[in-house]
Amino acid sequence: MIYLMYVLMFGFLLTAVIGLLASWIDRKVTARVQYRVGPPLMQPLTDIIKLLGKETLVPVGASKTAFLLAPLVGLASVILVSTLLWLNNINPKESFIGDLIVVVYLLTIPSVSIIMGGFASRNPLASLGASREMKLILGYELPFLLAILVPVIKSGLSIRLGDMLTAQMQNGVFIGSWSGFLAWLVVIFCMQAKLGLVPFDVAEAETEIAGGAIIEYSGPGLAVFRLMKNMLLFTLPFFVMILFMGGLRFDGIHFLYGVLKYVGLVALITVIRNTNPRVRIDQAVRWFWGPMTMMAIAAVLLAIWGR
Amino acid sequence: MMDFIGQSYGFFRSDPLSSFIGMFVVFFSVLTVIYSIGFMRGKKGLVRYYIYILLTIAASLGVVFANHLIVLMIFWGVLGLLLYLLIGFGENERVSYTAKKTFIIIGGTDAFMLLGAAFIWYLSGTFDMDKLSIALDNKIAVYAYLCLAVGAFAKAGAMPFHSWVPDTAEDAPTPVTAFLPASLDKLLGIYFLARISLDVFQMNGAMNVFLMVVGSVTIVAAVMMALIQHDFKRLLGYHAVSQVGYMVLGIGTGNPIGIAGGLFHMLNHAIYKSCLFFSGGAVEKKAGTTDLEKLGGLVKVMPVTFMTFFVASLSISGVPPFNGFASKWMVYQGVIESGKSGGHLWIVWLIAAMLGSALTLASFMKLIHAIFLGQPSRERKITDERIQETGLTMLAPSIVLAALCIAFGIFAYSGPLKAFIFPAVQGVVFSGVWQAGLATVLILIGIVLGLVIYLLGSAAKTREAEVFMGGEILKDIPDMRISGAEFYNTVQDIGVLKFMYRLAQEKAFDIYEVGTKVTFGFNKVLRSLHNGVLSTYLSWCLLGMIVLFWILLG
Numbered sequence: 001m002i003y004l005m006y007v008l009m010f011g012f013l014l015t016a017v018i019g020l021l022a023s024w025i026d027r028k029v030t031a032r033v034q035y036r037v038g039p040p041l042m043q044p045l046t047d048i049i050k051l052l053g054k055e056t057l058v059p060v061g062a063s064k065t066a067f068l069l070a071p072l073v074g075l076a077s078v079i080l081v082s083t084l085l086w087l088n089n090i091n092p093k094e095s096f097i098g099d100l101i102v103v104v105y106l107l108t109i110p111s112v113s114i115i116m117g118g119f120a121s122r123n124p125l126a127s128l129g130a131s132r133e134m135k136l137i138l139g140y141e142l143p144f145l146l147a148i149l150v151p152v153i154k155s156g157l158s159i160r161l162g163d164m165l166t167a168q169m170q171n172g173v174f175i176g177s178w179s180g181f182l183a184w185l186v187v188i189f190c191m192q193a194k195l196g197l198v199p200f201d202v203a204e205a206e207t208e209i210a211g212g213a214i215i216e217y218s219g220p221g222l223a224v225f226r227l228m229k230n231m232l233l234f235t236l237p238f239f240v241m242i243l244f245m246g247g248l249r250f251d252g253i254h255f256l257y258g259v260l261k262y263v264g265l266v267a268l269i270t271v272i273r274n275t276n277p278r279v280r281i282d283q284a285v286r287w288f289w290g291p292m293t294m295m296a297i298a299a300v301l302l303a304i305w306g307r
Numbered sequence: 308m309m310d311f312i313g314q315s316y317g318f319f320r321s322d323p324l325s326s327f328i329g330m331f332v333v334f335f336s337v338l339t340v341i342y343s344i345g346f347m348r349g350k351k352g353l354v355r356y357y358i359y360i361l362l363t364i365a366a367s368l369g370v371v372f373a374n375h376l377i378v379l380m381i382f383w384g385v386l387g388l389l390l391y392l393l394i395g396f397g398e399n400e401r402v403s404y405t406a407k408k409t410f411i412i413i414g415g416t417d418a419f420m421l422l423g424a425a426f427i428w429y430l431s432g433t434f435d436m437d438k439l440s441i442a443l444d445n446k447i448a449v450y451a452y453l454c455l456a457v458g459a460f461a462k463a464g465a466m467p468f469h470s471w472v473p474d475t476a477e478d479a480p481t482p483v484t485a486f487l488p489a490s491l492d493k494l495l496g497i498y499f500l501a502r503i504s505l506d507v508f509q510m511n512g513a514m515n516v517f518l519m520v521v522g523s524v525t526i527v528a529a530v531m532m533a534l535i536q537h538d539f540k541r542l543l544g545y546h547a548v549s550q551v552g553y554m555v556l557g558i559g560t561g562n563p564i565g566i567a568g569g570l571f572h573m574l575n576h577a578i579y580k581s582c583l584f585f586s587g588g589a590v591e592k593k594a595g596t597t598d599l600e601k602l603g604g605l606v607k608v609m610p611v612t613f614m615t616f617f618v619a620s621l622s623i624s625g626v627p628p629f630n631g632f633a634s635k636w637m638v639y640q641g642v643i644e645s646g647k648s649g650g651h652l653w654i655v656w657l658i659a660a661m662l663g664s665a666l667t668l669a670s671f672m673k674l675i676h677a678i679f680l681g682q683p684s685r686e687r688k689i690t691d692e693r694i695q696e697t698g699l700t701m702l703a704p705s706i707v708l709a710a711l712c713i714a715f716g717i718f719a720y721s722g723p724l725k726a727f728i729f730p731a732v733q734g735v736v737f738s739g740v741w742q743a744g745l746a747t748v749l750i751l752i753g754i755v756l757g758l759v760i761y762l763l764g765s766a767a768k769t770r771e772a773e774v775f776m777g778g779e780i781l782k783d784i785p786d787m788r789i790s791g792a793e794f795y796n797t798v799q800d801i802g803v804l805k806f807m808y809r810l811a812q813e814k815a816f817d818i819y820e821v822g823t824k825v826t827f828g829f830n831k832v833l834r835s836l837h838n839g840v841l842s843t844y845l846s847w848c849l850l851g852m853i854v855l856f857w858i859l860l861g
Contacts, residue, residue: 003745007752032835051765057772061692063606064769066680068761075760080746097746098627099739101639104661105627108668112626115672119680122604123774127681127789134669135798139664145658157647159640159739215775222765224757282797289801292392304651 011083019230020044022266026041028231029075029270044230051223053258059122059216066120071217071224074113076079078228081106082235085161089238089247092162092169100148100159103239107194110228111137114152114196114203117225129212136193139288144190146296147169150174150183152241153303173246179302186296188265191236192272193284195229199276208278237265320374320437323730324570327372328498330727331574332491335581338704339486342585345701346482346592347396356396363389363491370495376424378435379499380417383458386495387413390487394479405478408819418459418470418579420773423454438610439507442515452514455503463496464488465555466525469548470817473532476544477597480586484540486552489547489584490577497554497573504558504688505566505732516644516652518559526552530666531804532811534795539674540597543583546623546670549663550576556660557638565641565788567732570632571724575715579631581624582708586616589697589705590678595688599674599792604683607692613679613774616704620675622712624668630715635664640738669795677791684790717747 023044052131058064080199087096093306098106111133118130150157154168154174174180193200204212214225241261242249248258279287314321316400321329338358347353366389369382369806387410394406424434426447441448461468476484504518526549533545550572557569589612590605591597606613622629623735625636639657646653690696696702715723720743729735761767773780776787814820836847 007749011753012756028331052760053705054765056769058769060771060773061604063610063680063681065615066606068769072754072757072761075757078751079753079756080749084390092690095740097740097742098751099741101636101661101739102627102741105625106630108665110625112668112672113667114682116675119672119676120606121578121774122680122682123776124682124787125776127676127791130672130676131789131791131794134672135795138665138669140796141582142658142662145661146654149654151644157643159643180522210775210777223764224760227760238317253677281589282801286800286801288584300654 006087007079007083008235010086011079014086015079015082015234016227018262019227019232019234022233022237022262023230025263025266026176026270026273029267032272037227041126045060046242048223048226051113051218051226052217052220056219057216060281062120062122064217067117068221070113070117070120071216071221071228074110075224075228075231076279077106077109077113078231078235080240081279082231083242085238085242085298088161089165089242090250095160095162100152100164102163104145104272107239108137108141110232112248113196113214113228114225117217117221118203118215123216125209125211126213126215129203129205129209132205133196133213135175135281135285136162136200136202137212139291140193141283143186143292145298145303147186147190148243148295150179150250153300154180161242165242171245175244177302178258178307179299179305180244182299182302184209184240186292186299187240187244188268188272189292190288191240193288194236194268195232195269197269198273198280201278202281202284205278233266233269234262237262237269240265258300312519315374315437318375318378319371319372323727324498324501325371325395327727327731328494328726328728329368331577332364332371332494335490335494335577336367336485338581338585338707340488341700342485344484345589345698348481349449349481349632350396352586353471356788357506359389359634359771360486361391363393365490369494371498372488373406376436376438376476379436380420380424382413383420383462383495384417389418390475390492393483393487394475396480396483397478399421399478402478405714409475412468412471412819413461413766415763416458419454420458423451423458426451426454436502436507440507440509440807441507443511448508450488452503452508453652455507456500456518459496459500459503460521460555461496462492463498463551463554464492464529464548465496465521465551467512467816467818469525469529469659470814472548473536473541473544476547476584477538477541481540481584483589485581485584488544489580493547493551493554493577493580497570501558501570502565511712512561515559515561518555519642519645519656520650522552522554522556522559523656524552525549525555526663527659528667528816530663531807532644533670534666534673535644535799535808536670537792537831538597539587539599539602539678540584542670543580543587543777546583546667547576549578549667550580550623553635553638553660557634557641560638560641560645560676562641562644563732563735564637564644567724567735568634568637568639568641570731571719571728572631573620573632573726574723575634575712578668578708578711578715580618582615582619582705582712583623585701585705585708586612586619588700589676592697592701593689595694597675599677600790601677601686602687603681603687603788603790605615605689608695609697609704610694611696612705615709616679617675618712621834622716624671625664626668627741628716630712630719630776633716633719633741635660635744636739636741637737644738664693666802672796673791673850676794680787681791682786694798717743719743741804790854 028038084097115130118126155164176185366382373379391410464472472488529545529549536542554569554573557565622631625632642657692796
């Protein structure tokens with residue numbers, strides 16, 4: 001029963017509220033960059049509520065179950081990951097549900113759900129977008145895996161998130177070292193791709209394939225996908241904070257630092273997305289398998305070296 | 308049952324490892340026979356077919372419970388012959404070539420195993436495996452181990468002895484593929500590898516590294532080949548190779564958690580790969596083709612087959628909470644554990660294994676799109692969208708296996724690990740955390756939450772609409788269809804991969820093709836001597852005589 005409360009309070013409600021707020025920050029900053037006024041604070045929530053009132057369209061010949069189930073699976077996995085991250089962060093001594101490997105695997109499920117939804121749409125543009133999303137996963141997974149090995153090495157080959165937080169509490173945050181910083185940079189780019197934001201929004205590419213994988217979604221299905229993406233806007237930066245920046249602490253001034261770290265990360269994501277053009281999918285894969293992987297390897301070597 | 312474990316009967320002996328493998332040999336055999344009733348209906352030579360299947364079961368049990376190396380090798384050789392005969396039931400015109408190739412690769416490596424047995428006799432003077440414990444401290448011992456390992460690799464399909472697996476998968480009848488390369492050969496090959504690595508020899512660091520190299524290369528190279536295939540049975544065949552890498556890697560880590568993970572992965576692999584072949588066979592039976600270009604959009608026609616295929620796909624890609632994840636997760640821990648005893652190579656193995664998992668996911672996304680989802684091909688034989696599943700004998704095995712994929716994932720610890728793996732591998736300590744049962748419950752809660760959001764909205768009442776193509780109508784422009792077979796062409800053209808793929812297309816990594824080329828190369832040299840000119844032959848005779856005289860009289 002206590003777990004039900006964890007899921008509802010932390011995994012779902014708190015994550016959704018922060019995610020929607022972050023989405024508002026993102027939209028507001030984007031608007032200011034483009035000399036617009038930007039939406040009011042409640043706009044992201046209003047959007048989702050509005051979508052709930054719209055009609056649910058299913059493409060002719062598509063499997064209704066597969067089409068409508070895909071967003072739910074994506075949402076459920078984000079809820080699970082954020083519950084796991086919250087509880088490991090609140091009490092690092094006690095391990096809960098999963099470790100680093102579990103989180104890495106669970107974090108690919110939202111992307112897989114978008115791919116499945118796109119495939120189930122029976123629309124060629126959706127197939128195209130979904131296949132790009134898959135190629136993007138192949139691209140960023142290599143440097144991402146390498147980069148997250150840096151915290152593993154630095155915490156003495158432990159894959160428990162709690163051990164990483166404890167190690168950072170005792171010896172300073174990992175981002176403070178050379179290897180940690182390089183790995184953090186790599187992870188920031190991978191995070192941008194995981195979130196599907198410019199310059200890596202090839203899977204949706206509104207101006208080109210009209211929304212790609214989610215082109216056929218309308219009403220509640222689209223609302224759930226939107227909510228999932230907004231929640232990821234909290235979950236992924238939170239994961240990066242736990243790995244490299246000491247996580248979120250609840251004692252006095254540290255809590256304020258934690259909030260600032262998170263807002264800083266969201267601002268960074270927004271800046272990257274507003275100052276870059278969209279890349280082609282082959283450029284994206286080349287970028288991740290080339291320079292990013294080199295940088296991640298350098299970070300791992302430095303970490304072995306002890307820097 | 309319990310009295311049976313740990314007993315010796317002449318040349319045979321049973322212990323926890325062999326008992327659990329023997330049990331699953333019988334389990335997969337039963338499923339295959341049930342499936343064959345549906346799939347092979349109306350084919351010729353069915354009596355012979357079932358006799359071969361029954362002989363295969365008997366020979367497999369013989370291998371599993373044999374304690375005497377020579378007895379084991381006799382059963383092993385019989386299995387190779389039966390595989391050759393069973394592949395012959397395929398209806399493809401290439402089938403005789405494939406059967407010959409398989410027989411040569413398996414038979415050739417059997418010869419190595421005999422050599423290995425001879426070395427063991429030379430070293431210890433006994434063939435009884437329970438009395439052997441050879442230290443790998445001299446050259447002969449290392450050769451003996453390598454010779455026996457080659458046999459295990461060829462049977463399981465690890466690189467570089469893998470090339471028969473994709474060919475067999477493409478050409479042999481589907482139940483045969485599901486039965487031998489996908490399940491039984493994996494169980495037996497990895498059983499034998501585990502047996503020699505854990506009991507017969509005392510492994511050392513260098514040999515563990517050798518196993519981990521073989522494992523990592525197999526994982527990545529085979530899955531890269533799978534990405535670009537156009538025939539779904541061949542694609543599944545490459546995965547049957549790739550997954551062996553995880554098992555070899557697990558055993559190569561040399562620590563209990565890794566070995567247990569490798570063995571658990573062997574079991575899981577047999578389950579989900581048989582399920583994939585069974586479901587794929589159902590599609591083949593109904594649609595009459597295995598070419599990805601000619602399928603598509605079958606989800607409404609075969610919903611149950613889609614579900615079983617989908618569950619097995621998620622399992623093989625290692626998506627939590629399915630069984631493939633549980634065993635891969637244990638292998639990863641084993642790899643990280645092996646880093647604690649010094650050296651930094653574990654990073655390479657870990658990245659290869661985890662990246663291999665992402666690549667597996669990618670190729671299964673392609674399969675699911677090209678077979679079940681996406682837009683139907685114009686060349687698809689099934690034209691109406693009614694539900695047309697295959698008969699119960701073909702559906703039931705897939706459903707049972709898909710259910711096992713879920714159950715072995717969620718109840719991994721209390722179920723299969725406790726019952727089968729831990730008795731065989733002592734002292735397993737988890738360094739990570741994965742509460743599969745709780746996580747599943749939380750995922751279900753999450754899905755319920757999503758459903759509540761759906762019901763708050765209008766999802767209960769849906770309306771069908773044509774797909775949106777910017778105003779175009781999809782039916783009028785069939786060229787707009789995306790089959791999925793060409794999804795990863797962009798990846799194929801990147802840098803060094805392009806070169807590797809070209810080499811692979813020329814079969815430069817196929818030990819059979821390379822061997823053939825070398826053999827025929829010798830032929831060419833020798834043939835040029837036989838040119839039919841008498842004076843050349845006479846001069847060779849003279850030369851030979853001079854050499855002989857010089858040696859004998861000099």
